Amino acid sequence: MGEKFIYFFFPHSPPPSPQVMRVLEEPTAAAIAYGLHQKPNVHHILVYDFGGGTLDVSLLYVHEGFVTVEGIDGDDHLGGKFF
Numbered sequence: 001m002g003e004k005f006i007y008f009f010f011p012h013s014p015p016p017s018p019q020v021m022r023v024l025e026e027p028t029a030a031a032i033a034y035g036l037h038q039k040p041n042v043h044h045i046l047v048y049d050f051g052g053g054t055l056d057v058s059l060l061y062v063h064e065g066f067v068t069v070e071g072i073d074g075d076d077h078l079g080g081k082f083f
Contacts, residue, residue, distance in 0.1 A: 025072050027058040037062045044070075053080040 027047035056074040
């Protein structure tokens with residue numbers, strides 16, 4: 001983790017094809033983007049995404065900077081107009 005890529009697109013050139021390493025659920029990606037896994041003495045992170053139409057929840061376990069997804073769940077009928 002941590003490598004950043006900048007792609008430049010030129011006319012008549014094929015787009016780059018990055019290698020997909022892992023697909024993350026949105027709450028998991030948000031926790032990593034905020035750097036919560038790098039905070040000292042943080043071992044468990046509960047992230048919820050109460051969005052426009054759904055509720056998504058992720059439980060993460062952090063050990064030595066590595067994140068393990070312990071569980072994910074959600075409700076497609078909780079949020080937005082359903083709330």
